[in-house]
Amino acid sequence: MPSIDICFSPELLPLFDLRGRVAVVVDVLRATSSMVTALAAGVPHIVPFAELAECRAMAAQGYLTAAERDGRQAEGVDLGNSPFGYLDGVVPVAGRNVAITTTNGTRAIHLSLAADAVVLGAFLNVGAIADFLRRQQKDVVVVCAGWKGNFCLEDTLFGGALAARLHPDFDVTSSDATLAALDLWETARADVGAYLLKSAHVRRLNSLESHQDMAFCVKQDEYDLVPIWQDGRIVAAAAPSA
Amino acid sequence: MPSIDICFSPELLPLFDLRGRVAVVVDVLRATSSMVTALAAGVPHIVPFAELAECRAMAAQGYLTAAERDGRQAEGVDLGNSPFGYLDGVVPVAGRNVAITTTNGTRAIHLSLAADAVVLGAFLNVGAIADFLRRQQKDVVVVCAGWKGNFCLEDTLFGGALAARLHPDFDVTSSDATLAALDLWETARADVGAYLLKSAHVRRLNSLESHQDMAFCVKQDEYDLVPIWQDGRIVAAAAPSA
Known part of the structure; x- marks a missing residue:
């Protein structure tokens, strides 16, 4: 049994x-939630960068640029890190x-590339991820992006x-x-949004926009889509053949 | 407020x-539980070593030697890592x-020495630690020794x-x-021993001796004693002046 x-x-x-x-990389607030949303909204692929300058330079190649530093949209890019973008x-x-x-999510992806496959998880696609993992039948490591390397509640709850589900x-x-993580999920599952309002990280994101983001990011199974790392890009995994 | x-x-x-x-270093199973017990049993001081050979060599200076590797008493020493020793x-x-x-506890102590004070916590002395911290009125970091660097339930529950208590x-x-950790403690506090029986680490210590050790190590407030790092040794902190 995996x-x-x-x-x-x-x-x-x-x-x-x-x-x-x-490896299931998760940064619920908000990198992986936004990436799932982007692919669902018709973005063909996403390229993650560690450095802001590299990311910005991709505009010359026709890319939309999205960047967040310390929870805010960076200067000179098209989008921040909100799924509503x-x-x-x-x-x-x-x-x-x-x-x-992004501050945490991109780093977590790059550090996970030794895995057989790297997919991006969020509450928005947790069911799709579970289905994908059942088909793979391999051991799974959920890689929490955390907050600047520190433990955070929201990624743990996703785990x-x-x-x-598995x-x-x-x-x-x-x-x-x-x-x-299972015991914490049992404590939180009846109202994940209310539970996360006590989180240090969520209180740090104390703007109205951030709370709207959080309310969206804790919705389960909005998208039946698995973002997967392929040749340096994040794309939607092919649907399983029937 | 600290x-x-x-x-x-x-x-x-x-x-x-x-x-x-x-810094409150904790290795409930079993390093810090055993050190608290040792001082309570009349051991004047304890010197922790990272390497087994260094530890063994202290016998020539009249020390009792205590060593555990992967959960078992090492060869050629007087004591293992059981508090019953x-x-x-x-x-x-x-x-x-x-x-x-010890595998994990000694390393955690040595990595914590940048703190203003390093004390050793266990369920056996959790009340004494809380009293000590109230007197100090400084910010506190609980340093979980973990299992070979990995997250473990028993040290988290102590936190x-x-x-x-604070x-x-x-x-x-x-x-x-x-x-x-507070939410996990709420889940576990009614029967800490039963809760920990599901822990991966505890199941790894699957001998009768280990389960007797665990039953002892989850007792709260057996000893009114705070082991503290002083000049390379662990000693009982002086009682507060009245």
């Missing part, structure tokens, strides 16, 4: 052997590729929610991190 | 600035100093128990790690 483990911070990734496993129609996105850089077909008991 | 944060793994310590803070009378310990090395006089809400 297992699911959770890495609470990219700083702990050296303790995990990702080879032969599927791909939904509100202010910037038309369908058919446009996106170059993106718990995913483990709950149980009992995956082993959820061989990792203390997974056991803890 | 705050309490929790570092879930020594690998995450570079993210914490320990200066001006008190200091209680069962097989090796008389009162008045004898102890040289100790939650300590935060619950609330509302300490800020327990500015760290997601503390919030998570």
Whole structure:
């Protein structure tokens, strides 16, 4: 039976052997939620960058540029890190590729590339991720982007929610991190938004826009779509053949 | 108001600035539980070592030697890492100093020395630790020894128990790690031993001796004693003057 483990911070990734496993990178607030939303809104592919300057330079190649630093849209780019940037129609996105850089999410992706496959998880697509993982039948490591390397509640809750979806077909008991995330998910699941309002990170994002983002980012199963890393790009994984 | 944060793994310590803070190192199973027990049993001081050979060499200076590797007593030393080694009378310990090395606990202590003070916590002395911290009135970081650097439930639960003791006089809400540990403690507190039986680490320690150790190590407030790092040694902190 494949297992699911959770890495609470990219700083702990050296303790995990990702080879032969599927890495599910999660940055609920807001990088992976926004990337899922972007692909669902018709963006063909996304290229993540560690550095803002590299990201901005992609505009010359016809890319939309999206960048956030410390929770705010960076200067001189088309989009910030809010999923609503791909939904509100202010910037038309369908058919446009996106170059993106974020504080935590991009780093977590780049550190996970030793895995057999790297997919991006969020509450918005948690069911699609669970279905994908059932088809793969490989051990899973959820890689929480965290907040500047620190443990954060929202990514941990995603890990718990995913483990709950995979149980009992995956082993959820061989990792203390997974056991803890499952218990936290049980505490939070009745009202994830209310639970996260106590989180230090969420209180840090104390603008109206941020709270609207959070209310959206905790919705489960909005999109039946799995963003996957392929040849340096994030694309929607092909639907399974019937 | 001073705050309490929790570092879930020594690998995450570079993210914490320990200066001006008190570090509470915890390795419930079993290093810090055993050290508290040793001092309570009349051991004047304990010297922790990273390497087994260094620890063993201290026998020539009259020290009792205690060593565990991967959960078992090492070869050629007087004691393992069980708190009962200091209680069962097989090796008389009162008045004898102890040289100790353990897989996780010693490393966590050495990585915490940038703090203003380093004390050793366990359920056995959680009340004494809380009293000590109230007198200090400094920010606190609980440093979980973890299992080979990985997150573990028992040290996290100690962090939650300590935060619950310090609330509302300490800020327990500015760290997601503390919030998570408090919720896990609420889930587990009615029967900590039963809760930990599901932990991966505890199942790894699957001998009868280990389960006896665990039943002892989850007892709260057995000892009114704070082990503190002083000049390279662990000693009992002086009782507060009346």
